[in-house]
Amino acid sequence: MTTFGAKRSRGYDQRASRLLGGLxxxxxxxxxxxxxxxxxxxxxxxxxxxLLAQLGSRRPDLRLHGVDLSPHMIDLADAKLSxxxxxxxxxxxAALPYPDDSFDLVxxxxxxxxxxxxxxxxxxxxxxxxxxxxxxIYDFRFLRSAAALSALRRSFEAATVRREAVRPRRxxxxxxxxxxxxxx
Numbered sequence: 001m002t003t004f005g006a007k008r009s010r011g012y013d014q015r016a017s018r019l020l021g022g023l024x025x026x027x028x029x030x031x032x033x034x035x036x037x038x039x040x041x042x043x044x045x046x047x048x049x050x051l052l053a054q055l056g057s058r059r060p061d062l063r064l065h066g067v068d069l070s071p072h073m074i075d076l077a078d079a080k081l082s083x084x085x086x087x088x089x090x091x092x093x094a095a096l097p098y099p100d101d102s103f104d105l106v107x108x109x110x111x112x113x114x115x116x117x118x119x120x121x122x123x124x125x126x127x128x129x130x131x132x133x134x135x136x137i138y139d140f141r142f143l144r145s146a147a148a149l150s151a152l153r154r155s156f157e158a159a160t161v162r163r164e165a166v167r168p169r170r171x172x173x174x175x176x177x178x179x180x181x182x183x184x
Contacts, residue, residue, distance in 0.1 A: 021050075022168035023176060027109055027138055028054035030178075034134060037061050039104040042128065044093050045069075045111025049077030049086070056084045065103070067091045093121040101130045112139040112148060112179075122151035129183040137179040138166060148179055156181035 028051065035041060038061055043051050046066030055064055064086040068074050071090045078088055091097040093108075094117050106125050115121040125135050135156070137148065145163060152161045160182035167176070 023109065023138070023166075024050045024054045026166060026168040027051055027107065027136075028058050030136065031055055031062075031105060031107060032058055035059065035062060035105055038063065040102065040130075041065065041105045041107065042067065042096075042098070042103040044096075044106060044108040044125065045114070046077055046088070047073050047111075049080045049088075051107070051109055052077065052084075052086050053080055056081065056086060065089070065098075067093075067096060067098075069093075094124060096124045096128050098128045100127055102128045104130055104133045106133070106135045107138075108136075109138045110140070112137050112145075118147045119151045119154075122148065122155050126155035126181075126183065131183055133183045135179075135181045135183075138176050139179075141165065141177050145177055145179060152179060152181045157184050 031041065040063040041055065043064070043066040046052060046068045049066060052064050052066050055062060064084075065088070066074075066077055066086060067089045068077070069090070069092055074088050074090050081088070089097050093111070093115055106129055112118070129135055135152070139145070149161060149163060160180075162180045164178045164180070165176070166178045
């Protein structure tokens with residue numbers, strides 16, 4: 001997995017704010033539609049915290065957590081979310097720093113393509129998902145997602161695993177893929 005230095009993190013933050021707002025609004029709307037009141041939500045690969053900012057303003061009842069491999073990204077997210085009730089951690093998707101069954105919803109946006117061991121990462125998402133919880137992974141449409149779909153089917157009830165195309169409104173770039181699964 002790639003860790004971003006301070007300069008690269010700031011550059012990504014500027015681009016994400018400008019180019020990906022539609023995607024983050026779409027993901028926040030999806031989370032809003034499925035998250036129960038007071039749900040505990042983890043944003044894996046949170047980057048500069050754009051999605052968490054959207055979720056915090058849209059759903060203040062949610063207990064929000066973000067994890068990223070880059071301490072510089074976590075610093076940017078912390079500055080962006082200051083005053084919010086969001087817990088941020090530096091950590092690797094292949095070894096998440098949370099106990100088993102911690103989250104009602106685990107979401108990841110535009111980080112799966114950076115995961116060197118998709119099987120191990122998906123197993124970790126399953127480990128930290130509560131029974132009945134859900135996982136939603138959003139990434140670029142052009143990615144081959146067969147490995148992720150196979151890993152999801154191994155870690156979650158196969159009948160709950162879905163792959164869907166996502167096209168955010170007013171989005172300058174993009175058709176994305178959403179992979180979802182529900183924990184038994």
